[in-house]
Amino acid sequence: MDKIIIAPGKYIQGAGVLARISDYVKNFGGKPVAIADDFVTGLVGGSVSSSFSANNCKLVFETFNGECSRQEIERLQGVCQSAGADVLLGIGGGKVLDTAKAVAYYCKLPVVVVPTIASTDAPTSALSVIYTPEGEFSEYLLLPKNPDMVMVDTQIVANAPSRLLVSGMGDALSTWFEARANVAASRNATMAGGAPTLAAQTLARLCYETLRTDGLKAKLAVENGVCTQAVENIIEANTLLSGLGFESSGIAGAHAIHNGLTRLEETHSMQHGEKVAFGTLTQLVLENAPLPEIQEVIDFCRSVGLPTCLADLGVTDVTREKLMPVAEAASAEGETIHNLPFEVTAEAVLAALLTADKLGSR
Template sequence: MENTLIVRAAPQEFICGPGCWNELEHHLERRGISSALVVRGGRSWEAAEHYFPDFKRIEIQFYRYGGECTYAERDAIASEATKLGLQSIIAVGGGKVSDTAKAAAALLRIPVIILPTLAATCSAWSSLSVMYDEAGTMVDFEVFPHSNALVLLDPRVILDSPPELLVAGIGDTLAKWYEADAIISHLPSPPEEIALAHYAARRCRDNLMIHSADALGAQREGELNDAFVRVVETNILTAGLVGGFGEDYGRTAGAHSVHDALTILPQSHRLLHGSKVAYGVLVQLVLEGKREEIGRLLPFYQEIGLPASLQDMGLGGLTRDDRFRVAAHAVLPGASIHRMPGTFDTVKVADAMEELESLISALRAGETVTASR
């Protein structure tokens, strides 16, 4: 943990509402910005392009994101912005597009504006980037001293996104509570910043447990409703507040260590970030001895389509050696699992992964689960 707690609570400005992208040029002019490089994805851009406004006074150039948030891609974006003499970077896309654009803007020390097309992570809100290598294995994360200049969240754009990506966002955001609580609940007297992170994390869980099914129903019908907007804002805004106020105390713990470890398996790269994190939540709960909580969560997972086991993720064929390789990566020095109380090693994590498979099978067969087995 850092000795000095630095609050990075929010972007400089955040606006959520249908049609808010139309005000982008106005907001750039308010900031004295006359040019920008728009970093866009592929499929996400095809869905969102008709929402992107025309510009009359601001110079806009476009850059096609290469597909992975790597240091090489960061440098390529920074080089393009420098070559063209542009004053800012606008990210239009999902979490990896946002993270790459934030990293490039931080390198150049210019403003970054985020227009999310997905609600799968809190990347649009946070002032950090998770970095990967070309193969899709997570290698590092960078925390920046500047907040995102502006986030424009149009829920109509998210409504047009694939529902499975919203489900993944729900999985990633649900983890905010279980990871933050594992760390914060053991502090004898949390400072106010951390208490606010704890509150935001609990609100993430409560909002999602109450509203997720209705939100996904609204998305299937193509209709905006309160539940949909609330879940989208929870995945981006409320989730971002957890790490923003809590720093390492509110960021990641066991669930994300398991996610990061799964990325060493090439067959896991097709899986969405939030799906692997949702599975990691359950592994973490096994490690904490909270098996009854797994029983309470499983119906929610099943209702919205989150994976609860390796089998659910199509990884049921992993050998014990495979699980040990994943477990060894999850407990590397510096892994976020070590923010939790207790000592965690390869054997404990591998055993927890194995126990979870049996536990989920038992729960689905209707067996009763107690706090310890």
């Protein structure tokens, strides 16, 4: 199998870069449409619009309705066509970014991704996670290329609630463990379309090392609204290292378990990365990883405030009957949990969920 690594066309990170966004976007087109929710539009809309006005370019803002669903993607396709857009911007969190990537793909437009939080590794990937309008996982949309540009204003990210940065750490936490599992399996292509490269594996490991080194320091800095070097490092880990690491090294159990957990209504208020963090712990149990390694992950999660048990995800009624639908969804045919280097059944996932819950509750 050929080794393949993929990445966005350009990655820009720094404090205050959003004020210069039009200087970069003008290389892609002169009729931009931006997708953002009402909150993000109020937060950065003035600065972004001013940047385009300074370059004599009119920007159209369109409100994102909150879910990366097929219905929302189709609605926004119509908006872009009506506006005659030649470049699309997605500004905000993971779901609006995934929506922008999908809309740009169907409209055949270049896409510029502007995360205002570092809560997932969605910004850099050639992937959109599609949900139902009710918020349940539906499917992965694999895109033919990564975003043309990713721009991260680290001061804006630092001003966001610390829970969002921590959630990004939960998503990034899975990167190395899922990458490692894919290399051990060495039979399935990654989302890049081939075998993992040494570069992608190294980025995945660096992601985990950066979380352990700077995670707590970054959380404390963001709680005070400041952007330190630790914050810069964690934003890069959450966004770039995790994004390239998962996409070109592969995903496995943690994200499949996240998908299963979306079947529980209690978890719908939890962040993606919070569910992935518990999914990582469950994957390690499923793999029968050494107890010191499992404890290391639990200790990290506790240090930054990530869930280590089902109660932390709002699930207090922990029974086999309640968790079996989660296990069945996580181990459904075609799920990424089958990238693990052994056969996985719903019964095995259920056992791992119950055991991980007890380990994380101790």
